[in-house]
Amino acid sequence: MKTLSLTILGLSALALAPAAQAVAPSYTIVDLGVIGSGEFSQAFGASSNGSMVVGRSSDNHDQAFSWTSQGGMVALPNLAGRNFASATAVNNAGIAVGVSSTTWFGTSPLPVMWNKNGTVTELAMPQGFSSGAAYGINASGMIAGTVSSGTADRAALFSANGSSLITATTANGSYMTTAFGINDAGLVVGIGSDPSDLALNVGLVYDSVTGVMNSVGALSGNNSAINFGLSNSGYVVGSSAFYQGDGRPFVWSAAHGMVAIDLPEATSLGSASGVNDQGWVVGNAGGLYSVPFLYADGVTYSLQNLLSAGSGWDFSTNTSASAMSIGNDGSIVGTVVHNGQTHAYQMTLAASVPEPESWALMLGGLGLLGGLARRRRQAMSA
Template identity: 50%
Template sequence: MRVCTSAFAAGIVAASGVGVVSAQPSYDIFNIGVVDPGDIGSQGLGVSPGGIAVGRSQGVSNQAFSWTEAGGLAPLPKLADRAFNVANGANNSGVVVGTASATFFGSNPLPVMWVNRAIIQLDLPGSFTVGRANDVNSAGVTVGSVGGGIQETAVLWDASGSPVLVNTPTPGGATMRTAFRINDSGWIVGQGTDPDNAARNVGMVFDSFTGDSFEVGALPGDNGALAFGVSNAGHVVGSSMLNQGSGRPFVWTQAGGMVEIPLPAGTSSGIARAVNSDGWVVGIASGQFAVPFLFDGTTTYALGDLIDPASGWDLLTNTSSGALGIAEDGSIVGTGVFDGDIRAFAMIVPAPGTFALLVLGGLASARRRR
């Protein structure tokens, strides 16, 4: 992971004789912007492992977009008879998937894919008339759901675009209703339902290669979970709760089971939304405000504490902020408030040399103060 605390910089600090506490990550934050100048806001909803951000711009355009640091914002065309489009996931080849709806509130949704920025409606299985696409992996396998209400069922579209229902039950009989993410090993994570307890959320994994489904369990005192994200290394993240109550963020692995993620100060509940192969997790904690956070496997940071306080961004004192995606290099995509407007953001780890220069400058300053 390209982080600011490099071994080279640590060596410089050690050789200098200047003591330093464990450094927190540092980020540059980018305003992804809006598609149309008349749009009221934008949301960052996901990022590919290699850093292609996706989301939606709301207001005049109501249009999906992709974004890269090098290329900037790229509006994605709409489905002809659906005025409200959103991009939810992407792979490193630039394939983007999402949902096209008839209204802002998501009525009559259809699953869509953008390939080379051309939109394609994905086929619906059987008699289903609505659906949603949430993520796509490097093989071009897309996941989401079809149907609505108690009929909603998780689905995958193979690389050829053929839909297959994900309805293999767990040993306890739970079935997946919504598939949120898929990794390159074919693990699909999502929300399931328990046939014996409709009030209980079931955090599920479906292995599309073996055909097996299993639950990730729950934290002590809880009876269920929601599984929102999965890394290529097999980390699963989400929220654990008792029935439909407030949740606690977790990260799960086969080796370690479910581990609770500490909440940032001033919050009382939270959801982990995405994780990379290093086990770095991002999500949203709640209290008086919505606080997007980063968990590095040891410490939880409020994202607002990892950016320049003079940047113009508020990620600490509003109810609109969130972090929904993290790339393999640690780049984070989400939504915040910039100069009073709701905007999608990308937080990028500075180039490796940047931190070394900062350290050298800090050491010189420290020596001058002696």
């Protein structure tokens, strides 16, 4: 009740207070390194609490890895006869998922899971499908990905008990071909096809509990979308375009629909790849170079501008840099060029920065509470 009262008082004061300016978050950064004598590494995913990062380290083959601040980068085993693997996602329990292939180019991919003890398991696929990949895992161990029969791709769910195709469709028959993420509530996001226009990308959200499939629509002036990530709080992010044209990043929620994310300077297209429970979004914008960005509290920041100048980290003048995932602690992971080397990284929020609205609510509420207290003391002494 005290919290509710403070919020109500803060809302009253907000109408009288001038708008606060957004404060850029402050970050530190760590180079995650490589496995052995690897030539480069890339981070593709992180646990929602930010404690574990997964990706791949490459030299003459691709080695999936997991990384923690305590243990550093650890190689994850390959399937027998397959020397190319990438870990794409991991949950807070340390269970990672990804794909194992026979070549660097992803030939004959198989969906795999790495257990907490580091052992690798090939995930069973539905009958009639011979290849696939795993892209997301939630707290209960449900895995989202895709499978292929050689002629068609379909979104699928995997678990320790087997796998199943996602067969639900929207009202107009659109179906999901690849599932890129799944949250703890069982919501699945991905890309789909519209049977009336197969050239159209459809951004879809599937509720695995109710079995209902819905489309997120598209940004104004566009007619297609791809959903790449979602949070446990229900935010969905991706890219919206006109057919196969240049995409624009967006964040979607059931309450507010699809909202366009402003691009960083000197870029003309982009896509959002990860979002946390607070609605902070990371992604990659393009122009001459790849420019990873953070969208926080309505403001877009180039990651380069969140680091000290002259530090050796290049997020703005190469085509390799990326921002793939953001944790609820604000940590960001992806790939960057560091002193000439292409390596996986983790950026860590140096200090908690309240949203501008939160500052106004807090200060306004405390101010009104202080005024009420003074009047109460004056009344008692009269």
